[in-house]
Amino acid sequence: MDSFVVKRKRRIGEQSTEFNSEHVTKKSKDDSTETDQGAVHSILWKEIRRENLCCDYTVFYSKHQADELLAECEKKLIYNEGQMARVHLYGKWMEIARKQVAFGDDCLSYRFSGKTVLARPWIPLVQKIKDDITKATGYTFNFVLVNRYKDGHDHIGEHKDDEKDLVFGHPIASLSLGQARDFVFKHQDSRGKKATRDIPTVKLELQHGSLLMMKHPTNSFWYHSLPARKKLINVRINFTFRQMVVKKTC
DNA sequence: TGGTATAAAGCGC
DNA sequence: CGCGCTTTATACC
Numbered sequence: 001m002d003s004f005v006v007k008r009k010r011r012i013g014e015q016s017t018e019f020n021s022e023h024v025t026k027k028s029k030d031d032s033t034e035t036d037q038g039a040v041h042s043i044l045w046k047e048i049r050r051e052n053l054c055c056d057y058t059v060f061y062s063k064h065q066a067d068e069l070l071a072e073c074e075k076k077l078i079y080n081e082g083q084m085a086r087v088h089l090y091g092k093w094m095e096i097a098r099k100q101v102a103f104g105d106d107c108l109s110y111r112f113s114g115k116t117v118l119a120r121p122w123i124p125l126v127q128k129i130k131d132d133i134t135k136a137t138g139y140t141f142n143f144v145l146v147n148r149y150k151d152g153h154d155h156i157g158e159h160k161d162d163e164k165d166l167v168f169g170h171p172i173a174s175l176s177l178g179q180a181r182d183f184v185f186k187h188q189d190s191r192g193k194k195a196t197r198d199i200p201t202v203k204l205e206l207q208h209g210s211l212l213m214m215k216h217p218t219n220s221f222w223y224h225s226l227p228a229r230k231k232l233i234n235v236r237i238n239f240t241f242r243q244m245v246v247k248k249t250c
Numbered sequence: 251t252g253g254t255a256t257a258a259a260g261c262g263c
Numbered sequence: 264c265g266c267g268c269t270t271t272a273t274a275c276c
Contacts, residue, residue, distance in 0.1 A: 087257060091272035094258040113257050114274065159257035164275080192268065225257085230264060
């Protein structure tokens, strides 16, 4: 069993909606003997399972905690500009419809779509979120890509996370703050006109303060996207914590 | 070395 | 407004 049920010293928030809920099971509390004056609670993960898709979702921070984190992010985060804010796709350089910055251990970088995003040194705000997730899940991370979607016009297209620089099999932890947004998984065999199979898309709504653990082999088989939702006016900031291959040279 | 994939926008419906 | 589909020439195994 791949479950990880972890105790945290806080009450977790409400579960959010997963549209195709018939395939979702809530993880039951295990046979834990934890009795820390009732102050410690197991995280209730919503398990999302399809063929070669394995994700766990929970509301990780209370509204109050998430509000404070979002405010601090808006105050302290500075995003990449210029060449660093573009991708090379289908022969053209394109501006991205969002803002992006990365933090990580010394000398780490992440290459995708013809560009290299260098990690800035960790700052306490981001380090704290990373440490919270590690405490809750047991997984470590040495890199995070931060995407800021200023409103519902900002988005990211269908893609798979580029695995060249990622430690194979390590989960990606996606923490969301701010505007709840739809998040869509589409199986690689069900895309386009010459799809060979008809596998339904999987849609989630990623809530303020939520954590989505994307586990192996999800990213090898499924594309994901954050489609535009043009009526939404509020900002969303997303952190995707990763474990990168550490190279010998800087 | 070639075969393969593409984190984007734009169009039609 | 939202979706599905096409594009395209470079970068990479």
